[in-house]
Amino acid sequence: MRPGARDDRPRRPRPAQPPRRPHEGPQQSEGLCADRVSRGAHGHLILDGVSLAPEPGSTVGLLGPNGSGKSTLLRLLAGVLAPASGVVTLDGSPLTALHRRDIARRVAVVEQQADTQVELSVLDVVRLGRVPHRRAWTPVSAEDERAVHEALDRTGLTDRADQSWHTLSGGERQRVQIARALAQQPRELLLDEPTNHLDIQHQLELLNLVTGLRVTTVIALHDLNLAAQYCDALLVLREGRVVARGTPRDVLTEELIAEVYGVRAAVTCPGDRPHVRYLGTLR
Amino acid sequence: MTTRGLVLAVTGLALLYGSLAVAITIGPADIRVGDVWSAVAAHLGWGSTGLSPVRDGIVWQLRLPRTLLAAVCGAGLAVCGAVMQSLLRNPLADPFVLGVSSGASTGAVAVVVLGIGGGAVSLSAGAFVGALLSFALVLLLSHTLGGTTDRVVLSGVASMQLFSALTSFVVLTAADAETTRGVLFWLLGSLGGAGWTDVWVCLGVLVVALLVCLGYARVLDAFAFGQDAAAALGVSVARTRLVLLCVTALLTAALVASAGAVGFVGLVLPHAARALVGPGHVRLLPVAALAGAVFLVWVDTLARTVLDPQEVPVGVVTSLIGVPAFVLVLYRTRRAR
Numbered sequence: 248m249r250p251g252a253r254d255d256r257p258r259r260p261r262p263a264q265p266p267r268r269p270h271e272g273p274q275q276s277e278g279l280c281a282d283r284v285s286r287g288a289h290g291h292l293i294l295d296g297v298s299l300a301p302e303p304g305s306t307v308g309l310l311g312p313n314g315s316g317k318s319t320l321l322r323l324l325a326g327v328l329a330p331a332s333g334v335v336t337l338d339g340s341p342l343t344a345l346h347r348r349d350i351a352r353r354v355a356v357v358e359q360q361a362d363t364q365v366e367l368s369v370l371d372v373v374r375l376g377r378v379p380h381r382r383a384w385t386p387v388s389a390e391d392e393r394a395v396h397e398a399l400d401r402t403g404l405t406d407r408a409d410q411s412w413h414t415l416s417g418g419e420r421q422r423v424q425i426a427r428a429l430a431q432q433p434r435e436l437l438l439d440e441p442t443n444h445l446d447i448q449h450q451l452e453l454l455n456l457v458t459g460l461r462v463t464t465v466i467a468l469h470d471l472n473l474a475a476q477y478c479d480a481l482l483v484l485r486e487g488r489v490v491a492r493g494t495p496r497d498v499l500t501e502e503l504i505a506e507v508y509g510v511r512a513a514v515t516c517p518g519d520r521p522h523v524r525y526l527g528t529l530r
Numbered sequence: 531m532t533t534r535g536l537v538l539a540v541t542g543l544a545l546l547y548g549s550l551a552v553a554i555t556i557g558p559a560d561i562r563v564g565d566v567w568s569a570v571a572a573h574l575g576w577g578s579t580g581l582s583p584v585r586d587g588i589v590w591q592l593r594l595p596r597t598l599l600a601a602v603c604g605a606g607l608a609v610c611g612a613v614m615q616s617l618l619r620n621p622l623a624d625p626f627v628l629g630v631s632s633g634a635s636t637g638a639v640a641v642v643v644l645g646i647g648g649g650a651v652s653l654s655a656g657a658f659v660g661a662l663l664s665f666a667l668v669l670l671l672s673h674t675l676g677g678t679t680d681r682v683v684l685s686g687v688a689s690m691q692l693f694s695a696l697t698s699f700v701v702l703t704a705a706d707a708e709t710t711r712g713v714l715f716w717l718l719g720s721l722g723g724a725g726w727t728d729v730w731v732c733l734g735v736l737v738v739a740l741l742v743c744l745g746y747a748r749v750l751d752a753f754a755f756g757q758d759a760a761a762a763l764g765v766s767v768a769r770t771r772l773v774l775l776c777v778t779a780l781l782t783a784a785l786v787a788s789a790g791a792v793g794f795v796g797l798v799l800p801h802a803a804r805a806l807v808g809p810g811h812v813r814l815l816p817v818a819a820l821a822g823a824v825f826l827v828w829v830d831t832l833a834r835t836v837l838d839p840q841e842v843p844v845g846v847v848t849s850l851i852g853v854p855a856f857v858l859v860l861y862r863t864r865r866a867r
Contacts, residue, residue, distance in 0.1 A: 351764030
């Protein structure tokens with residue numbers, strides 16, 4: 248990818264935000280925060296004392312090799328898994344004390360690759376986003392319909408609402424899942440390697456879409472240059488522990504890449520964002 | 531409710547009413563729709579029937595409960611199938627996937643052949659208890675084995691095999707030819723013994739089960755992308771699964787106890803209903819119920835008339851007619867890919 252391309256994307260205005268703190272502390276209680284969370288499976292720790300408190304409205308990238316605990320951290324943040332120790336809070340209340348429905352009205356999740364055997368249309372999938380907002384035995388409200396149509400509009404899918412899910416490409420499916428997440432009207436959006444199965448054009452489109460939203464986003468990514476280009480802050484995990492956190496410029500150094508990924512790389516900083524060029528493996 | 535929904539509801543109910551009215555008049559004794567009405571009115575205390583006691587008996591004691599039970603069974607089995615298929619994310623799931631029908635047959639055989647209960651327990655009661663025991667075994671097994679969806683299905687299959695083997699063992703070792711024939715007829719599904727008690731019990735369970743399932747309709751929609759996705763949409767997966775498994779198992783047990791294991795309806799009618807109104811459960815469940823009711827009313831009418839005076843087990847006819855119809859539905863809705 249050409250590093251010069253990164254300034255083309257529209258930046259969302261954020262004048263009303265407090266000054267950035269380079270190292271986000273776990274004390275912050277607004278929004279979704281993880282405080283020293285751990286989680287094990289089959290006798291070993293997958294996540295070991297990780298804290299994360301995203302700046303409201305910012306995009307935080309989760310980096311790390313496979314098995315470093317990115318997905319587990321996202322599942323803890325979504326409240327789908329409970330931490331073995333530590334706590335995940337939403338506006339100060341532990342997720343374990345909240346109703347699942349109430350969490351889903353605030354926090355939306357987009358998986359790596361979602362699929363179904365059910366014959367659904369794009370509109371059907373986006374409407375699933377209203378499930379946490381609806382009560383049993385009640386019909387669809389005007390608010391539900393408005394949220395669905397706004398989500399379709401925001402993702403440019405209005406014309407394709409009636410298209411079958413099974414005829415969509417991988418990139419289009421992810422866009423539909425993001426529309427579904429937006430229909431939940433979340434303030435926090437969690438994405439687990441959403442660009443994995445996409446070609447480069449759809450990767451850029453998806454990240455432009457996601458980072459342009461007015462939500463706090465935590466996104467696990469594999470591609471360091473995409474992370475540098477699109478994220479406001481990065482958190483790097485290795486074997487379940489945080490090895491670095493901060494702005495892309497602070498985090499993405501040749502030393503860190505060598506340490507975490509075992510890869511020799513040259514990092515240049517043509518603008519305010521670093522660019523990584525891989526030179527070879529270390530071992 | 532949208533206009534389309536209203537049209538669908540009115541059409542469906544009219545179709546069901548028409549099917550019931552016409553199906554009751556079909557048979558060796560010549561009965562007209564008007565006769566049915568006067569018999570119903572008389573038994574509800576409005577006026578007297580102009581019918582002879584024999585004709586009144588045919589309508590009120592034989593055809594009416596039997597046709598109504600067919601409708602209730604068809605509706606219940608189709609609803610159970612639709613719920614199971616969505617809940618377990620398995621298009622092959624049907625009401626019997628939890629081993630309920632095989633448990634019921636073992637219970638029935640234990641009463642009829644082995645004489646358990648000493649004559650105080652009816653075949654239906656035995657079947658009901660057997661069905662619940664089998665379901666309890668499935669719940670216990672699937673919980674012990676990890677509680678995931680595939681474990682539920684596998685536990686159901688295991689339980690089904692176990693109880694089928696028990697039934698065969700008892701029938702082959704202990705029953706005489708006449709009893710075997712009676713049990714076999716019931717195993718294949720038969721509405722021949724329908725009485726008013728069966729109708730009221732099954733109808734009551736059906737209404738409750740349908741209301742509970744409709745309450746979970748939007749939650750069932752959320753299972754389309756798997757249980758993790760459902761959990762991320764705010765669904766408490768474990769509770770939903772337990773409630774819906776119990777409700778559908780109870781309904782299936784009640785239906786099987788009255789009418790035997792009528793196959794095919796619960797497997798296929800939900801797919802046909804999906805082809806008709808799409809996968810949203812708010813519409814799918816009522817439509818599946820209506821479609822199942824109409825389907826089984828006609829199939830039972832055929833089963834009792836086609837080889838008159840002999841009767842064919844309704845389960846045999848459901849499959850003989852249903853399979854070609856099913857292939858047609860699948861063919862017409864095949865994906866254009």
